[in-house]
Amino acid sequence: MHIPLVDLKANYESIKTEIDEAIATVIENSSFIMGERLKTFEEEFAKASDMNHCVTCANGTVAVELALRVLDIGKGDEVICPANTFIGTTESVTNVGAKVVFVDCSEETYNIDLDLIKKAITPKTKAIIPVHMYGRMVDMETIEKIAKAHRLHLIEDAAHAHLAEWKGKKSGVISGIATYSFFPAKNLGAFGDAGAVVCNLDSHAKKLEMLRNHGRIAKYNHEFEGFNYRMDTLQAAILEVKLRHLHEWTEQRRKIAKRYDEALKDNVITPPTIPDIYHVYYMYVIRTPQRDALKEFLKEKGIETGIHYPIPLHLLQAYAYLGHKEGDFPVAEKLAEEILSIPLYPELTEEQQEYIISAIKEFFKK
Ligand SMILES: Cc1ncc(COP(=O)(O)O)c(C=O)c1O
Incomplete structure (x- = not known):
């Protein structure tokens, strides 16, 4: 798939x-x-x-x-x-x-x-x-x-x-x-x-x-x-036209996120949530120290993932003029090494969701 x-x-x-x-x-x-x-x-x-x-x-x-x-x-x-x-x-x-x-x-x-x-x-x-x-x-x-x-x-x-x-x-x-x-x-x-x-x-x-x-x-x-x-x-x-559907799409994103939260919480750090926040899951971002290996494993299974974002801004060449170095913003740097965005959108079918969950679980069973 x-x-x-x-x-x-x-x-x-x-x-x-x-x-x-x-x-x-x-x-x-x-x-x-x-x-x-x-x-x-x-x-x-x-x-x-x-x-x-x-x-x-x-x-x-x-x-x-x-x-x-x-x-x-x-x-x-x-x-x-x-x-x-x-x-x-x-x-x-x-x-x-x-x-x-x-x-x-x-x-x-x-x-x-x-x-x-x-x-x-x-x-x-x-x-x-x-x-x-x-x-x-x-x-x-x-x-x-x-x-x-x-x-x-x-x-x-x-x-x-x-x-x-x-x-x-x-x-x-x-x-x-x-x-x-x-x-x-x-x-x-x-x-x-x-x-x-x-x-x-x-x-x-x-x-x-x-x-x-x-x-x-x-x-x-x-x-x-x-x-x-x-x-x-x-x-x-x-x-x-799209705005007419946005509320329903957002609810569907949240429903899939909830399913991922429950299914994946023992394997990875799932996105932080608090009840006061209506999170709209532009990206569903998981965290694991084995990020790169997991990304590769999912790719072999046909599952595309992303990293938002792989280089913290202070370490980009574009901001070299500000004189920052590695270690200046340790949390941003650590997250950049561990975060992985997995597919989540309103049209993602139950079957696709199940396939993604099973693939992640399979990786951590190895
Ligand atoms: C946080 C954030 N700010 C600003 C922008 C810029 O938006 P655009 O690509 O429409 O110029 C983006 C685009 O992805 C973004 O993610």
Whole structure:
């Protein structure tokens, strides 16, 4: 049996008629840029996220950049980020002219270690970017207290966390601003690159809309120089269809995760969970010191796996200029050696789930 890590084809097949109809409508209307369906999706996604506004954009990386820009973060500022995220979080910080300051992650949550944040704060710190890794939200109450005490902005990177909740509150609700990626493999994925910023202030939404569209207030009237960071109407139409199914898909992810939790807990460290968090399992990440051998074994069985992410950011060549060395963020480094993402998506059949569980158990019996 071959089981891919992500099965976008199976997802498409499950809603083919609706998707094909949505695409056909956009082509029929030929309103490809900033079309009517873009607005509709923004309204729907804001509603689904319990936020006042959603401003779509080209991808999740520029979503972080737009959020930084709307908060006037730039040259001379420092922004605290976890060391174990994807580079899309942090390159945006550099792209606005600010400095990335890494903080290690916690072994209990795989999210930024809240106890270490204070030590990283300097007079230049302007913001913290909590990343809700794999769909499990950061403790927003505690991080908000830290941010308030030091007068820092919070920008939640929710690229992994569509519909996730912390004590009933979704990304952005506590901080006022969160960013999303709709990269195809995400829980809510487009048919190409796409992203969004959700926010509560009208002033933020207005500025974000201008920033992503050449600083424009009306056709050929530009208040400032912005960017072409728009999302295509075609992607909005696709996302609007998928959003209708997202709650049901998320529940299915959680059901499979629960099955994995019970079946695998004696063999590997299963993802940390607490009842207060509505984990949406963008990735189901297990942990074992025998990670590489297990990965190879599963590959031979036809099961694709992934590592999110294999090199902690501070050890990437891209961040060599910051002068970090091995040992600086030991938890992120240890996790990078032990974590393994196994297939989990709504379309994964019972038979496929059983095959994955049996293969992992077989490996540990050897
Ligand atoms: C945590 C995180 N932030 C930001 C991004 C960037 O999103 P995009 O690929 O849509 O630019 C990603 C993408 O995977 C991500 O995982």
